[in-house]
Amino acid sequence: MDIKQIQELIKFVSRSGVNEVAIEQENFKITIKTNQNPVYVNAAIPAAVPVAAQAVAPVAAPSAAVPTPAAPASAAVEDTSKYITVKSPMIGTFYRSASPDKPSFVNVGDEIGIGKVVCIIEAMKLFNEIESEVSGRIVKILVDNASPVEYDQPLFLVEPI
Missing domain, CATH: 2.40.50.100 (RNA polymerase II/Efflux pump adaptor protein, barrel-sandwich hybrid domain)
Structure with missing residues (x-):
């Protein structure tokens, strides 16, 4: 996953109101958490x-x-x-x-x-x-x-x- 995909994922998470997104691949793992109320x-x-x-x-x-x-x-x-x-x-x-x-x-x-x-x-x-x-x-x-x-x-x- 490159930096542009990570930035798009962060934008998606902030727009959607999701509190947490976790992605795990072979040698790559990312978790994005927000402080928003769950939507x-x-x-x-x-x-x-x-x-x-x-x-x-x-x-x-x-x-x-x-x-x-x-x-x-x-x-x-x-x-x-x-x-x-x-x-x-x-x-x-x-x-x-x-x-x-x-x-x-x-x-x-x-x-x-x-x-x-x-x-x-x-x-x-x-x-x-x-x-x-x-x-x-x-x-x-x-x-x-x-x-x-x-x-x-x-x-x-x-x-x-």
Whole structure:
């Protein structure tokens, strides 16, 4: 990556309102961070419009029974309070494995350590390996394979060991 490309990337980050962009290539790594409040970019939304429309419709249907789901939701929050959440460090597409014919990096019940690759997030045609910053056991995978993720979106729940 040359200086002109880096300058264009910096301009893009400042215009878009994204807080952080990380790019890693063979022998080159750059992370650009800003102090702006997060603004979610709709770059990945066109591919996800049908999925978003399907996700919104079922949510609207049970709105008549709001009091009933409220109690289980608070119980679920209490259960997850003992878990550590692994969050997405960037906007992109979440992948559980390096390619469709390869096994997943982690599954529910797997023990992970600091530095273990847990997934890949594709951003701007670059595949970024996401490493765990915690040790523990995977309790739940919160994102479907090949689905778009936002910055700071929860990806995994980990039970500390």
